[in-house]
Every structure is written in C-alpha cells, then in structure tokens.
Amino acid sequence: MRADARRNYDRILAAAEDVFSEQGTGASLNEVAKRAGVGPGTLYRHFPDREALLDVLMKDWVDRIQQAADEAAASGRPPRDVLISWFEDLVAHISVHHGGPGRITAALAKSGTPIADKAGGVVNACATVLGRLNEQGVLREGVDPVQVCRLVGSVAATADNAQLDKDTTRQLLATIADGLLLP
Amino acid sequence: MRADARRNYDRILAAAEDVFSEQGTGASLNEVAKRAGVGPGTLYRHFPDREALLDVLMKDWVDRIQQAADEAAASGRPPRDVLISWFEDLVAHISVHHGGPGRITAALAKSGTPIADKAGGVVNACATVLGRLNEQGVLREGVDPVQVCRLVGSVAATADNAQLDKDTTRQLLATIADGLLLP
DNA sequence: ACCTGAACACCGTTCAAGT
C-alpha cells in the first residue's frame, strides 16, 4: 500500500468514526469523504460500500464482547445477576454507533458476509455464558444462544432508536433473563 | 373539500398502500405521487410529511389490536397461551408495512404526535390483557404495559427487518411471556 | 382552491482525467 493511500485510508476511518458518532451509521458518505479531506471516489476505492466501512470500525467489538462473556461466566455471582449484567455489557458494546444494534441483530440469520461473521462471534460469546449457566442447571429447556442474541439485540435496537435510559433498558433485559431461567 | 381534491387524496392513499407494501415505509414519496398520477406538490399539500401519510394508513390498527386484546382477555385459556397468542396478534397487526414496528415502538416514549397516540392505544390494549391476568394473580410484581409493549415491539421490529419466520418469532415471544409470568 | 412540474439542495456512486 502506497504511503498516500495508507494515509487516506486512515483519515477516512477517523472521519467515519466522528461522523457516525454524531449522525449515526446512516450518515452521508460524501460528508465522511469531505471531513477526511479526500474525494468521494477515494472513499469508494477503499470501501466499496457503507458496510465495509462499518466493518472495520467494529473490528474489535467481538473481542471485547467475548472478554466480557468470559468474565461473566467466571464471576460466580447469582445466575440472574450474571445474565443481566452480561446483557447490559452486550448492549453497551453493540451500541457504540447509532444504527449498529439493528444491523448486527439483522445479521444473526445470515452467513458469509463480514458482518454475519461478527454476529457469529457475538453468538459464541453468548454461548459461553449460557453454557456455564447450563452446567449449573439453572436454565430452561431449549434455550438457544442465537435466540437469546436476537432478544437482547432487539432490546438494544429499541434502546438505540427510542433513546431509552439505562434503567429502563435493564428492566427489559431482566424480563428476558427471567424468561430464560428455570422457575 | 373539492371533488378533485378528494379524488387525489384517495388516489394518494391507495398508491401509498401499494408502494409501502412493496418497498416498505421508507419508499420514495415521489414514487407514490407518480403512481397516484399526481404532482409531488399535491402529495405534500395533503400530507406534509411521511408520518402524516402513514398515520392515515394505520388508522384502524389500534381498533383491531384492542379487539384482539378483548378476545384474549375473555378467552379463559391458560395464561401462558393467552399471552403468547396475543403477542402474536400484536406483532402481526403492527407489521403490515415494513418499517412499521420500528416506528411504533420508538413512539412508545413520546406523546402528543398522532403516532404517539396510536402507540398509547397499543399500550391500553396491552393493559387490558395484563389486567385480566393480574386479577388471576399469575403475573410477577411490577409488570408494566409500556415495558411489555417495548419488549414485544422490539421483537416485532427484529422479525420485520431480519425476516424471521413465525415459529422463530413465537419462540422469542414465549420467552418474554415466561419472563412476565410468576414461576 | 387546488394542481402542476420545474427547480433546488441533497444523496450514493461512477469514471475520465490527471499525478
């Protein structure tokens, strides 16, 4: 990669980070290019579409989520607390950009695309926590990591676009947790 | 209202119904105007923005939802079945147009706007069903109709934009029901 | 009153022309 190309690539990412934080993941890509000080064509050369750009931006999401899952699984706290606080972490991590939760939740069904791979990573992290709880025998029959991610992702998406506060969101997550745990 | 205005008004609604069904609630309004055989200005004269158009289109949602709630409350079936099948009805009713569930769920917090009023109607219907179950003493402490609508609406929004099938959606709703019912 | 449709400021995306 040529030096100027590398520099533009980095500038575009930095600009995208800014613009998406301010205006959400649907913001104008021309605006991103302008903010990065490059022509629109340069942006499209490096990132063929919006998803490609988001993809690099969410690069280390999955790692952080898996890390939170490992900690949650090892915490030894009461099952309900483990679930709720891990759900809160999950929501926080996928909500860094407005519009993000909806994208990742919609990608849970798909496969092959980069975003679907990330969604798969989230499912794995979820399976880590659920697996630990299942060893303790506290989960209902048929609890499925993908379905749990869908539920939590749905709540995250609503929290994102209705701007719910933390308490309200936690109540929603608590109900989901109760629905997963054995009575 | 002049005869030609009335005619155009009706044509626009019919065209919007078609276009929104095909392409979702975000479809081009110029396309709606074209399909209705009127100039774009005529559309904006009758409906100042997209929300105003959707508003008329969802006119009888609330009535149908309240009706389903009344039937569910009176059905005398087991509480879990009542909840799940009423949730399924609710999801079906708010999902007539792609993008609808997201809009109505986001409006649950607001008040004053026409869409917020409709969201309020949905909450009332929800309260009907929950009230009946509460008389039977089968609900957990602190179950709130607004929060229940948020949960079900979140699932509806995800089902809508990830194109989940009925069985998958019902499983998600069942978990919510379990989270609301006393162990 | 009401309608029309050209016009404006945007958007995403492309591609000839430059270095």
Added chain:
DNA sequence: ACCTGAACACCGTTCAAGT
C-alpha cells in the same frame, strides 16, 4: 497506483405559474 472532482440518477421538498 492512486487521487480528484465533475457528472449521473436519484431523493425530499418548495413554489411560481397555471386552471
């Protein structure tokens, strides 16, 4: 190789001009 920026086909929205 890589970048630029004018250009294209769209979008929502407005408003002078017509009937």
